[in-house]
Every structure is written in structure tokens, then in C-alpha cells.
Amino acid sequence: MILLAVKNLAVQIPQQDKTIHLLKDISFTLKRGETLAIIGESGCGKSTLCLSILGLLPQHFQTAGNLTFYKNGVEIQLQDQTDPHFNNIRGSIVSMVFQDTLGSFNPLFRCGQQIIDVLKEHVSGSPIQNKQRAIQLIQQVGLNDAEDVFNKYPHQLSGGMSQRVALALALASNPDLLIADEPASSLDSMAKNQYLDMLRELKDKTNLALILVLHDLNDALRFSDSMFVMYNGRGFEYRKKSDIQKTPAHPYTRALIDIQNSLNQTRLPQQIPGEVPSITKLIPGCPFHPRCSKRSDICRTTFPPPTFFLNNHFVCCHHYFKSN
């Protein structure tokens, strides 16, 4: 069952003499219980995309395209970032764990109280029930001494605890979709895997949909059902994880997978030549053409339209690799 449909989403910043295009023509759908990994190098627009789904972009940003949530048979279309429907959607349908988890908390209040405040807004319950539920949420995210954590102030949490309490805070409103921007990026690899395993268990138990913003391709391949590969504010490839793993269709995705395979086999990876362009730089044709070994003349002048597969999955490349 579809929960979210993003269609031709664009985000731009109008300036006096020019317009800066941050996101261009982003489209994907997300089902209940599905995990979508958004991957791409730093600065390709992943976080901007997440904030636009929550209606949290700065006011001077302009959006175009369609963002539609589906809940209990009702279709909720968001017109732009100022759409008042976002106030109902944030928390009740979608919530987010931010990269800077400490920034998600009010430093003046104990962690438990902050979870209770979210519960009061979204879930009806007596003060005792809310406290019990807050403690249960802290336990659910894998913290054993839940009463103790409940009474701590945010600055008293370690990095790992703060990641988990921020997750408890995001889950308190009982959302249908959780967006996690670089979850557990500050944790060591064992703690990160435990955190991502816990997210997967939660998702399986509650049919929660997940959007994971990840820079580690290995994590995307382990924890997602489908992947959305971004570059320079665009979606280059959107397909099932298993298809991308077997036969990456876009040269950029293929290069990322090759690098990951080399690292896994402790071989020296073949780096992608050139540098990641700034998201604000408008590159004619395919934005990957300065770095792509498969480019031809058309790549320098014309952005490749999407070639669609099943389930609205697509690849944008004039010369994509075809599966056998």
C-alpha cells in the first residue's frame, strides 16, 4: 500500500539575478513497511530532499511538483512548503531523526519529559500512562536503564545514547514513516550495525516505512528494499536494491558499487575521476558527463530522460547498462 508519492519535486532558491536549482525532477514512491535508501556523495541534495518531505525548508526556498501522503484511504496533497497540512503530517504521519541528534532536544528539559510532551500532543493517555509509554519507548530503542535515561538531561547522554533517545522521541508520535538522516554516522561500526538492525526490527514489527539517508553503500545494500541514487540534485537511478546490487544500470551507480566491492575485497578501489560538483552548479546535459567514461556527444548537451522499469523505477542515462 502506497504511503508517499513524490512526483517531479523541484526545490530552488530565487535570487535577484539568478535562480539556484537545488533539487530537480525527483520522483519516487514509498510503500508501508518499505525501506528506501537515499545514497549519493555529500552535497548532492539528500538532506534537502528529506527536509522538503517534512515541509521544513527555509521560507525563501521555492518548491514545485507533487508530494502526496496516503493515510486511511485519504489522499493528502501538499502544495508547497507553507501548506498548513504539513502541521498535521509532521509527527502523526512522518517524523525524522536528524544527523545532529543533540540538536533535536531542548537542552533545558529532561529526556523523558520531552518524550512525554510529544506523547501528549499525539497520543491520548493519562500522565501515568504517558510516563510508562516514554519508558517503554526508551527500552524499545535498546537502552536498558530506561528510568535513569528518562531522568537525564540531553547533555548527559553519550553519542550512542543520544542517537537512541532521539529515535525514541521520533517514534513517540507513532508515525507511519520515519526519515533518518545519516543515522548512527557518529557511531563505530559495531554500534552502527546494532542501531540499523534495531531500526529494521522496529520496521518489521510495526510496518513502519523508512527513508534512510546513507553515505555508506554497504549499509544501503544491507538494510534497504529499494535505492534512490542522487547526484547534483537529481535522481539518477531508482530501483530495487537487489537489482542495483546485481546489475547497476547507471554508470555512476556502477562506479560506486565497484568501489564498494574493491573495499570489501581489500583491493585498491578505482576512484571516479574528477570532483563532485556543487549542487548549485548548473551543468549542461548529464551532470555526470565530465566524470563519465561512457559519455558521448549527446551527454554534453541533453539531460537523459528516465527509462522506466516496473513500479515506476527508472534510470537516467543515454547509455545505461542493460540487464541480460
Ligand code: SF4
Ligand atoms: S548520460 Fe552519458 S554522461 Fe551521463 S551517465 Fe549516461 S553515459 Fe555517462
